[in-house]
Amino acid sequence: MQLNALSFVQPTPTSAWGTYLSQVDRVMPYLGKLQRWSETLKRPKRALIVDVPIELDNGTIAHFEGYRVQHNLSRGPGKGGVRFHPDVTLEEVMALSAWMTVKCAAVNLPYGGAKGGIRVDPKKLSMNELEKMTRRYTSEIGLIIGPQQDIPAPDVNTNSQIMAWMMDTYSMNTGATATGVVTGKPIHLGGSLGRVKATGRGVFVTGREAARRIGLDLRGARVAVQGFGNVGSIAAELFAEAGAKVVAVQDHTGTVFNGDGFDVAKLMEAGRREGVVSLAGAERIDNEAFWDVECDILIPAALEGQVTAERARKTKAKLVLEGANGPTVPEADDILAERGVLVVPDVICNAGGVTVSYFEWVQDFSSFFWTEDEINQRLDQIMVNALNHIWDTADQHKISLRTATFTVSCERILAARQERGLYP
Ligand SMILES: NC(=O)c1ccc[n+]([C@@H]2O[C@H](COP(=O)([O-])OP(=O)(O)OC[C@H]3O[C@@H](n4cnc5c(N)ncnc54)[C@H](O)[C@@H]3O)[C@@H](O)[C@H]2O)c1
Numbered sequence: 298m299q300l301n302a303l304s305f306v307q308p309t310p311t312s313a314w315g316t317y318l319s320q321v322d323r324v325m326p327y328l329g330k331l332q333r334w335s336e337t338l339k340r341p342k343r344a345l346i347v348d349v350p351i352e353l354d355n356g357t358i359a360h361f362e363g364y365r366v367q368h369n370l371s372r373g374p375g376k377g378g379v380r381f382h383p384d385v386t387l388e389e390v391m392a393l394s395a396w397m398t399v400k401c402a403a404v405n406l407p408y409g410g411a412k413g414g415i416r417v418d419p420k421k422l423s424m425n426e427l428e429k430m431t432r433r434y435t436s437e438i439g440l441i442i443g444p445q446q447d448i449p450a451p452d453v454n455t456n457s458q459i460m461a462w463m464m465d466t467y468s469m470n471t472g473a474t475a476t477g478v479v480t481g482k483p484i485h486l487g488g489s490l491g492r493v494k495a496t497g498r499g500v501f502v503t504g505r506e507a508a509r510r511i512g513l514d515l516r517g518a519r520v521a522v523q524g525f526g527n528v529g530s531i532a533a534e535l536f537a538e539a540g541a542k543v544v545a546v547q548d549h550t551g552t553v554f555n556g557d558g559f560d561v562a563k564l565m566e567a568g569r570r571e572g573v574v575s576l577a578g579a580e581r582i583d584n585e586a587f588w589d590v591e592c593d594i595l596i597p598a599a600l601e602g603q604v605t606a607e608r609a610r611k612t613k614a615k616l617v618l619e620g621a622n623g624p625t626v627p628e629a630d631d632i633l634a635e636r637g638v639l640v641v642p643d644v645i646c647n648a649g650g651v652t653v654s655y656f657e658w659v660q661d662f663s664s665f666f667w668t669e670d671e672i673n674q675r676l677d678q679i680m681v682n683a684l685n686h687i688w689d690t691a692d693q694h695k696i697s698l699r700t701a702t703f704t705v706s707c708e709r710i711l712a713a714r715q716e717r718g719l720y721p
Contacts, residue, residue: 305387306340313392313601313623320627324703327694331711338398338707341391342409343367347437349415351429361430365413365438367447368394371713374445375411376401376651378452378481379434379459385414389601393452396622397651399644402706404683406655411447413438419454431459435466442467444477444662450654451481453526453600457493461486477661480654489657491672492650496620497531498673499649502680503641504532504594504618505539510688511639513593513615516540519558521592521614523547524599525568528620528647530561532596537561545582545590546573548599552587553579588612597624604629612638619643634697642699644706645680645687652679 308315321338328335349361364387367375377397380390390412398410415434419427441447451460460479464486467478476487484490491498508515518541522529525548533543542558550572553559559576567576574581582590589611597603598620604612609629617633617640619625625633625640633640653676660666667675691701 305344306391309388311602311626312388314388314395316601316623316627317392317395320699320703321707323700324707327696327700327704328707328711331708331715334711334714335707337369337371337714338395338710341366341368341394342370343441344387344391345438345441346387347434349430349434349437351426351433353426354423359426361434362416363414363434363437364390365441365447365449366390366394366411367441368410368412369398369710370409370447371710371717372402372409373407374409375442375447376406376408376450376654377410377412377447378450378650379455379463380412380414380452381417381419381454381459382414383416383418384600385416390414392601393622396644398710399703399706400648400651402709403645403687403702404648404652404679405709406651408448408651408655411449412452413449414452427459428462431462432466435463436470439467439470442478443471444475444658448477448654448658449479450650451527456527457481457483457488460488477658480657482657487657487661489653489660489672490667490669491676492653492657493527494531495653495672495676496528496647496650497533498535498676499652499680500528500532500596500598500618500620500646501535501539502649502677503646503684504536504596504616506681506684507616507618507639507641508594511615517542518594519544519592520594520596521545521587521590522596522598522620523587523603523624524597524621525564525573526598528650529596529598530565530568532598532618532620534561534565536594541594544592545587547584547587548573550574552582552584554582554586554590555580556591594618597621600624602626604633606632609633609636609638614638617641619646622647630697630699640698641684642697642702644699644702645684648683649676649680652676 394412482488595614601623
């Protein structure tokens with residue numbers, strides 16, 4: 298069916314949603330008879346836009362735009378993070394929710410895909426204002442979230458404290474403590490050991506496996522990381538532990554370089570304090586120079602659309618590990634493939650976070666908590682098995698790992714859609 302130009306599912310040029318739609322188009326030839334159901338992948342099931350008004354500390358009233366999108370619920374309740382960022386739009390949240398659908402299916406978790414966000418720069422809010430905004434937003438989206446409906450988690454600029462406020466607000470509104478309504482909570486509120494590091498650990502595990510398959514020795518391998526928050530810094534820490542050298546790091550404050558490899562613990566401390574450029578004695582380089590730095594592994598772990606065609610042409614990396622969601626635009630994907638650069642796509646590479654979120658949700662329901670070793674072992678096993686299956690699919694059809702991940706996932710999603718049948 299032709300999409301109407303005014304429809305909200307029509308992508309704006311170069312948007313993340315447009316990137317997602319073109320990724321879906323590439324999977325069509327491999328879906329066989331399930332193709333009949335494929336339109337379902339191109340339309341979010343449900344999108345809620347809410348006004349979030351709060352009284353600021355100075356007495357004025359501020360309004361923020363909030364969203365919660367449930368892209369697909371065929372395989373289970375919605376799952377996906379909440380982002381606080383000034384550039385958040387409905388279209389961005391739609392793309393992020395769709396990638397969650399694909400990601401959860403890639404690692405075979407019993408979830409659909411969802412995502413939320415508020416258009417705000419949280420760095421400009423006091424703690425008091427941040428708490429009020431989080432609580433009001435949670436109350437507004439309370440219509441559609443719940444432990445069996447849709448379970449939010451942290452994403453850019455949200456953390457375990459925000460999840461604690463969300464859990465408390467939902468529990469107050471429903472009249473019973475509902476730890477299972479969000480994941481990424483503090484440990485003593487039903488959080489899981491290993492959750493904070495899980496996404497970065499998943500990036501490392503998939504990176505380790507991919508490096509092994511292409512004969513890249515991690516000992517001495519040079520790693521460049523964009524985004525040094527939860528995902529980027531933990532991935533960097535684990536690669537450094539495995540003997541790699543973290544040579545270039547970029548965050549929102551700028552880019553630093555060290556050909557001998559950074560002391561990652563010190564860089565993390567500086568990153569948390571005032572950004573990576575505050576590391577004493579660090580050599581600062583131009584932000585654009587980050588993209589052609591001498592490196593073997595490139596980890597984009599900040600925001601969407603960072604690996605452009607131009608940057609894909611100049612990267613020296615042999616392996617790109619997508620810690621961020623949607624960091625590579627479709628044209629850049631093709632250029633990387635032509636240049637023989639292997640890309641481990643976001644929908645499997647950063648699935649470690651949602652996998653341990655699933656462990657957290659299961660532990661909350663059973664009120665029985667696992668050790669960190671058990672969690673890390675199970676995470677490793679799930680990620681390696683999923684990647685092996687995706688690799689076999691890529692070999693079988695001679696397609697990229699991204700299209701192979703979409704093939705595995707979309708088959709699972711559309712088979713569930715078909716088996717459930719259309720209501721009514
Ligand atoms: N946290 C998770 O569990 C999780 C799971 C899956 C995917 N992701 C994805 O990983 C990415 C990072 O998430 P996070 O949780 O680490 O966020 P975070 O807020 O902890 O860190 C974000 C980092 O990106 C940097 N950054 C922001 N804008 C930048 C810019 N213009 N240029 C360079 N650096 C910039 C920030 O300085 C910060 O270091 C996002 O795409 C997110 O969707 C996160």
